[in-house]
Amino acid sequence: MYRSHTNAELRATHIEETVTLAGWVQKVRDKGFMIWVDVRDRYGITQLIFDEQRTPKEVMQKAKDLGREFVIQVKGEVIERESKNPQMLTGDIEILVQQLEVLNSAKLPPFTIEDQTDGGEDLRMKYRYLDIRRNPxxxxxxxxxxxxxxxxxxxxxxxxxxxxxxxxxxxxxxxxxxxxxxxxxxxxxxxxxxxxxxxxxxxxxxxxxxxxxxxxxxxxxxxxxxxxxxxxxxxxxxxxxxxxxxxxxxxxxxxxxxxxxxxxxxxxxxxxMTYDDAMRLYGNDKPDIRFGMQFGELNDVAKHKDFKIFNDAELIVGIAVPNAADYSRKQIDAIIDWVKRPQVGAMGMVYVKYNEDGTFKSSVDKFYDAQDFQQWAEKTQAKPGDLICVLSGETSKVRAQLSALRMEMAEQLGLRKADEFxxxxxxxxxxxxxxxxxxxxxxxxxxxxxxxxxxxxxxxxxxxxxxxxxxxxxxxxxxxxxxxxxxxxxxxxxxxxxxxxxxxxxxxxxxxxxxxxxxxxxxxxxxxxxxxxxxxxxxxxxxxxxxxxAFPKNNAGRDVMIDAPAPIDQAQLDELSLALKS
Known part of the structure; x- marks a missing residue:
């Protein structure tokens, strides 16, 4: 029997029992006369104690040679822990070890097996079997x-x-x-x-x-x-x-x-919601309805005002970003740069600040007046304090662009809450x-x-x-x-x-x-x-x-852990009647 209990199982009620545990070495703290080892399995962590006065000498020596991720088996007595750890399920006890067997030694892992690791994603995917040992x-x-x-x-x-x-x-x-x-x-x-x-x-x-x-x-x-x-x-x-x-x-x-x-x-x-309404109100067929910012179509209130960009557009459409009228010019320029990225593809963006006092300030003030902007506010359901963001162009493209902006602004404003469904x-x-x-x-x-x-x-x-x-x-x-x-x-x-x-x-x-x-x-x-x-x-x-x-591919479609896809040998190709291009 490799273990009598898992490493999340023991409590104060087990004190004075003799138990057998197995798992991986999470951490070693060696004070010379006393060594503490955290042993980990899928279920949790238990602290082991090796004491030169109470632990056999040969077991003490073995403990000094332990390294991270060694696979071990121990037998010992459950005792009360002096410095209790309320963050651990087993934080009231520790195991006074009498027997230690190293089931397998281990190389030093390429990243720390901790919740907060120092390993980058590519490295962790290469050693996915080690990454799986981490709690997340x-x-x-x-x-x-x-x-x-x-x-x-x-x-x-x-x-x-x-x-x-x-x-x-x-x-x-x-x-x-x-x-x-x-x-x-x-x-x-x-x-x-x-x-x-x-x-x-x-x-x-x-x-x-x-x-x-x-x-x-x-x-x-x-x-x-x-x-x-x-x-x-x-x-x-x-x-x-x-x-x-x-x-x-x-x-x-x-x-x-x-x-x-x-x-x-x-x-x-x-x-x-019908597909047509989803496209009209959100610009895509899988809208996030945890927040507002529905589209407002502005063709009938924004064309024919000597603003050529809008007059030439198939669709003019906007959203009201809540409580963003106080954005600085630098912040607004950052939004404009974001929509102009190749991934989004907009040529630019018109904005209107709907100030708390009911006035408007816009990037197109010389073409439109307050009455026009009031109509824009009604179409986009904007309230005083909101920022109206407007895009224009081909219908299919501009809807997708504004949809991307809507999601980005919701992300920035913390409206996409993971605990809301x-x-x-x-x-x-x-x-x-x-x-x-x-x-x-x-x-x-x-x-x-x-x-x-x-x-x-x-x-x-x-x-x-x-x-x-x-x-x-x-x-x-x-x-x-x-x-x-x-x-x-x-x-x-x-x-x-x-x-x-x-x-x-x-x-x-x-x-x-x-x-x-x-x-x-x-x-x-x-x-x-x-x-x-x-x-x-x-x-x-x-x-x-x-x-x-458990074992995903990376963005290039490769499994970097097993190095797949990979070439196959000529004998296999011949069996399958396949020939590779030279």
Whole structure:
């Protein structure tokens, strides 16, 4: 038996007991005649004491040779600690060691295994197994487990069945690049790793499973960022004989359950907003509604005043930044420089200070008067003391630019509080979006999304106006889940493929298995998929998912710990009938 107790278990009630502990050496304090060692495991820390008057001489000598991160086993008596530490669970006791065995010595780690470490992110990712020993990462992984278990229990209790679907599948167009896997037994042919189990969960509904879920790895060969990895985990769900309202009710319930059980927060209100309103009021389809600063469109009150920049713009739109009218010129210039960064792309910004006394001071005073600015204030819902920030340009670009500014100002003003949660359903997405480069329509979600029944006749005359039976769940400005009611009959699915530019042969080659399944009695069905990594990070008060993943990739898509991706040898290439470009 390596241990009788963990390192968080012992209390004053255990005094005079003989115990066996094991773990890693956190710290050594050697006073010569007395040595204190903190030993750590996943559960906590216990202080060991080696006393030359009470500890065997050979054990004392071993203790002097201990270093950080040595793996040890000790046996000794639980005694009362003279200098108690109320910050430690085991702070009332210590172990008077009688036996010590070094299970494994250790090199000096490249960074300190402490909550506040001296290791940079790149170094800690290279030695991720050491980083996991630190409480912040360890606790994040335990937190992820707790969220996952709550999800499994909630869905299982409501009749959902967890079913595994294949990882080696056929490449299908789902919006991002596939990772492909060459087949040794079928020369010149390839599997793809799934971007989602979409078609399989629909086939499970055809198979009569009724309610399915899976916590599943998915793969997309796309650029990385703080909330995206090449491989990610979905809570993938599907239900038969449901409409949109059924799906929203179940997964609103799941989100409420997680917020209550994981964070102790009761959220009753899940407002709904159409996609069009989200774009008009917030400039994006995943708005953070924990704070205001809704967009005010100013075209009808800002054009035709001899200000050419506005007169030439497709859209003029502004926000009222609360209590920022007293910003200095230096502070405002910093905001202007921020929106002009390449990542945002604005040409500049017009500002209006709505002073506490009701007067206005603007960067365009020579073109507009107080009456004009009063109208701007009404459109942006500005109050005395606010700063009105205005951008202009092409509609799609300027909305995205102002959306970025809104989030930046909220961050600066401390309005994005990690312990506040504001969920939102965004509904009525466009079914199709136009691609200027290819001059074809693409499915905004995926080609299996059902159009709103009343909009189907518009497919022939006005495809842009067709709304999808689709919905996204947004939490604190992040999309945490998205889904739709699916097409469940062959004719409608065939029509959808036609509008997406598939020939009949292409549709049959890519999705013939699904079309054929629809001929054998497919029920109405729909579902949703949550991004588990992102959901866990937000519940944990963060927006960067990397620290909630055991072994993440860096921004270049590399695992620097195992040095992957890596070349493979020629024998493997030959087996797979692959040749590298010279």
């Amino acid at each position: 990462i360890k606790n994040n992984l335990i937190f992820r487990h707790q969220v996952t278990m709550q999800v499994r229990n909630f869905l299982s209790e409501r009749g959902f069945i967890e079913v595994e679907t294949p990882y080696l599948i056929k490449s299908t167009p789902e919006g991002a690049r596939d990772f492909v896997v060459p087949s040794r037994m079928n020369e010149g042919e390839f599997y793809a790793l799934p971007q989602s189990p979409q078609t399989f969960k629909q086939l499970l509904m055809v198979g009569g499973m009724d309610k399915y879920f899976q916590i599943v790895k998915c793969f997309r060969d796309e650029d990385l960022r703080a909330d995206r990895q090449l491989e990610f985990t979905q809570i993938d769900c599907e239900m038969a004989f449901v409409d949109q309202e059924d799906v929203l009710n179940v997964f609103e319930g799941l989100t409420k359950h997680l917020l209550k059980e994981i964070r102790g927060v009761e959220v009753k209100n899940f407002p709904r 504001a969920p939102l359903w965004v509904v009525d997405f466009p079914l199709l979006e136009w691609d200027q480069e290819t001059e074809t329509y693409h499915a905004m979600h995926h080609p299996f999304t059902s159009p709103k029944v009343g909009d189907i006749p518009l497919l022939a005359s006005n495809p842009k106006a067709v709304k999808a039976n689709a919905y996204d769940l947004v939490l604190n400005g992040n999309e945490i889940g998205g889904g739709s009611i699916r097409i469940h009959d062959k004719e409608t699915q065939k029509m959808m493929f036609d509008y997406l530019g598939f020939t009949e042969e292409e549709a049959q080659n890519q999705f013939g298995f699904l079309m054929n399944a629809f001929e054998f009695g497919a029920p109405p069905h729909g579902g949703i998929a949550f991004g588990l990594d992102r959901l866990v990070a937000i519940l944990g008060g963060k927006e960067t998912i990397r620290d909630f993943i």
